[in-house]
Amino acid sequence: MSDQPALLIELLRAAYAAFNARDIDAALALMTPDVAWPKAFKGGFVRGTEEVRAYWTEQWSEINPHVEPVSFYSEESGRILVDVHQVVRDKAYAVLADEHVGHRFTLEHGLIQAMEVCPLPSSTPKA
Numbered sequence: 001m002s003d004q005p006a007l008l009i010e011l012l013r014a015a016y017a018a019f020n021a022r023d024i025d026a027a028l029a030l031m032t033p034d035v036a037w038p039k040a041f042k043g044g045f046v047r048g049t050e051e052v053r054a055y056w057t058e059q060w061s062e063i064n065p066h067v068e069p070v071s072f073y074s075e076e077s078g079r080i081l082v083d084v085h086q087v088v089r090d091k092a093y094a095v096l097a098d099e100h101v102g103h104r105f106t107l108e109h110g111l112i113q114a115m116e117v118c119p120l121p122s123s124t125p126k127a
Contacts, residue, residue, distance in 0.1 A: 008080060008107050009072045015112060016069050016084075022060060024053050036114040063096065064089040070100070080105045083120055 011030055018027035028049040031037075036045050037052045041063065046055045059065070071083040081104050088097040102121075106114040 005072075005074050005080070007110070011107070011110065011112070012072065012080065012082060012105060013069060016067055019056075020066055020068075024056055028053060031112045032108055035112055038115060038117050040117050062091070064091065064093070067103075075104075078107075080107065081118070081120075 015027050015030045018024075018030070031049055031052070034048055035052060036047050037055065038045055039055055041059060042055075046052055065086065065088045068085045069082050070085050073081040073083075075081055081102055084101050084103050086097060086099055086101050087095060090096055100120060102118040104116045104118045105112055
């Protein structure tokens with residue numbers, strides 16, 4: 001990994017904080033222009049910051065997700081896997097999901113290039 005893992009983890013923490021604060025511009029500033037992002041509740045991917053903006057705007061009009069990073073794991077590929085506690089509520093604030101999910105990030109030049117939702121391994125060494 002070319003960048004310091006601690007710096008990348010801080011970048012990811014900032015991205016989660018911006019997402020939870022619904023600060024799209026702050027979150028998008030941490031991504032490459034051609035970022036690939038999963039449409040977790042719809043299926044498929046969006047590409048590029050403007051498509052991420054449109055997806056999040058649509059998502060937040062339908063549901064209220066809150067994602068809190070719990071642990072970060074450096075992978076041999078240079079990617080970072082994040083154990084995330086995700087709570088999703090509907091517009092009436094009823095809980096739709098309360099679970100731990102995996103988010104695998106690919107970073108390039110200190111920015112998020114891609115994210116994918118993935119299963120969490122049963123045991124992974126921490127970063």
